[in-house]
Amino acid sequence: MADRDSSPRRDAQTEAVMKDGDTMSTVLSQVETPAGVTLPIYMDNHATSPIDPRVLEAMLPYFTSKFGNAASRNHSFGWEAEQAVETAREQIARLIGATAKEIIFTSGATESNNLAIKGIAEMYRERGNHIITQVTEHKAVLDTCKRLEKYGYRVTYLPVKADGLIGIEDLKRAIDDKTILVSIMSANNEIGVLQPIREIGKLCHEKGVLFHTDAVQAVGKVPVNVLTDNIDVLSLSGHKIYGPKGVGALYVRRRNPRVQIAAQIDGGGHERGMRSGTLNVPGIVGLGKACEIAYAEMDDEAAYLRALRDRLKSKLEAELDYIHVNGSMEHRLPGNLNMSFVYVEGESLLMGINDVAVSSGSACTSATLEPSYVLKALGLGDDVAHSSIRFGLGRFNTEAEVDYVAAKVIDIVKKLRELSPLYEMVKEGIDLTKIEWQAH
Numbered sequence: 001m002a003d004r005d006s007s008p009r010r011d012a013q014t015e016a017v018m019k020d021g022d023t024m025s026t027v028l029s030q031v032e033t034p035a036g037v038t039l040p041i042y043m044d045n046h047a048t049s050p051i052d053p054r055v056l057e058a059m060l061p062y063f064t065s066k067f068g069n070a071a072s073r074n075h076s077f078g079w080e081a082e083q084a085v086e087t088a089r090e091q092i093a094r095l096i097g098a099t100a101k102e103i104i105f106t107s108g109a110t111e112s113n114n115l116a117i118k119g120i121a122e123m124y125r126e127r128g129n130h131i132i133t134q135v136t137e138h139k140a141v142l143d144t145c146k147r148l149e150k151y152g153y154r155v156t157y158l159p160v161k162a163d164g165l166i167g168i169e170d171l172k173r174a175i176d177d178k179t180i181l182v183s184i185m186s187a188n189n190e191i192g193v194l195q196p197i198r199e200i201g202k203l204c205h206e207k208g209v210l211f212h213t214d215a216v217q218a219v220g221k222v223p224v225n226v227l228t229d230n231i232d233v234l235s236l237s238g239h240k241i242y243g244p245k246g247v248g249a250l251y252v253r254r255r256n257p258r259v260q261i262a263a264q265i266d267g268g269g270h271e272r273g274m275r276s277g278t279l280n281v282p283g284i285v286g287l288g289k290a291c292e293i294a295y296a297e298m299d300d301e302a303a304y305l306r307a308l309r310d311r312l313k314s315k316l317e318a319e320l321d322y323i324h325v326n327g328s329m330e331h332r333l334p335g336n337l338n339m340s341f342v343y344v345e346g347e348s349l350l351m352g353i354n355d356v357a358v359s360s361g362s363a364c365t366s367a368t369l370e371p372s373y374v375l376k377a378l379g380l381g382d383d384v385a386h387s388s389i390r391f392g393l394g395r396f397n398t399e400a401e402v403d404y405v406a407a408k409v410i411d412i413v414k415k416l417r418e419l420s421p422l423y424e425m426v427k428e429g430i431d432l433t434k435i436e437w438q439a440h
């Protein structure tokens, strides 16, 4: 994130609330912290999730006494490590309906996405050079595709509708006789919308095209099954499911069809030759344990998160006008709420809730805050995109935290709007679209 205090986007609203040497906290913190709530509150679980204590406990011995190299075939240290890795492979496979042999360990989903897309592009080059993806993918997919374009591949970036979903008809039309791969994410990391994965997979299989999905945000949160969803290759990551950072996996289908992936990292031939490098045994054990917990608890947890999310949404909607949810509410991760607060300057809003960790609709590039390309793809203007917040609820959030966050957001939005001439004009019934603004 850019340094907020030096950001060029600070505007009159922020200056106004900070006048006379006040700090944001002295001006704005008028919502009391209820008992049982510890500040700051973490509500950014799509960015990363805290590690589950059960996961940490499972990992710890593999940093100390069980430190063997899983590739050491000659002694018990190696066998012990290998056994732990194989158990993790099974735990991950069970969560997504795969078999253990179809799981390849990586350093995370960025690497998994790179390996899947580049590995398939290279392996199937003779069959065709066309790849289809969509505009709201994570950069790990978009930038991988952009690189392949430099090497002569043709990439179609499907648009999304206002609800964030792609149109199956658009996909059908885009597939041609040179298409080798379709890569569409299962759940979006900003707006939480769930793409129609099963239908996409079915279409790809009918057309004989491979289907990869970046399922980082979906795995462990909603049911994902590579068989019934017709998925050929799937990326997942440890740190989004209460596991460790720096470890992930790629599911690569072995039958109907048997998918072939060209390695992108060469070396000792680990992971069936697809990904060389000494395995991160503690990380893999943690990823496996995280998947085991998700498999056992996902249904209850989804109901819990949905209730928290809906509570937050109704509290905000009961008190504030001119707010809206971005992306489909129907096809959505249970723990995601992405809302725009119109007539509020985004940065002032975030500063006003600086004891709550959430993400904004602004992405930092080197020097400036850019509006989120995901929100823009839904048709939002720059200002509304900037005034949007992603609430990412997770396993360890509580009702009391939701109530505090709702009260805090309501308080700051009302205060900022009191300072907003635009909001005042709208309340007076003036149609802003009809105003001719004068430059000065």
Ligand code: PLP
Pocket (backbone or CB within 6 Å): 046, 047, 107, 108, 109, 110, 111, 138, 140, 185, 187, 188, 189, 214, 216, 217, 236, 237, 238, 239, 246, 247, 248
């Ligand atoms: N894909 C999606 C949808 C994500 O949300 C993320 C994480 O931000 C990634 C890929 C990258 O995952 P990792 O951090 O494991 O490299």
